[in-house]
Amino acid sequence: MTTFMTKDFLLKNDIARTLYHKYAAPMPIYDFHCHLSPQEIADDRRFDNLGQIWLEGDHYKWRALRSAGVDESLITGKETSDYxxxxxxxxxxxxxxxNPLYHWTHLELRRPFGITxxxxxxxTAESIWTQCNEKLATPAFSARGIMQQMNVRMVGTTDDPIDSLAYHRQIAADDSFGIEVAPSWRPDKAFKIELDGFCRLSG
Incomplete structure (x- = not known):
């Protein structure tokens, strides 16, 4: 019987472990669809705490919180603290x-925070809060630092057709940052006629 989550999580036999650890794990990441903010990458955002990096924009976590009956003020409220x-x-x-969220949460603690x-x-929330916040205070855990830790080579951000590409241009012009950040086409708003800005979208 193994512990809940080891480095061999989901790897059920020797072939799987060899293929993953020897060949797949060292490969760089090319992520063609992500929800990273191009502004946060351009500004190399430093997160104040684990609540910010985990919960500010993760709609999967928001959905789970709502399903659990959590008040909206504790999900997207402006007057509620990160803690x-x-x-x-x-x-x-x-x-x-x-639910996969249970596994994702622990994988996010494992990498890059090293909580295994x-x-x-x-x-355990208070001790994990303290451990992660100590690491987030270091340059290696800025928006760019985490991407570099993960051996990312390219990401495609999720962008509306009328979004500004100013941050993508800023990143591309920065020779000190070797990760490509490209916009990707996601015209969801064009189908949401109930949006206040729909007329602007349709011209």
Missing amino acids: EKYMAWANTVPKTLG DTLFGPD
């Missing part, structure tokens, strides 16, 4: 057992 939202997530995660021996929940 309060984080604790709402800590109380929700144990309820996601059986603790299940996340209300009882």
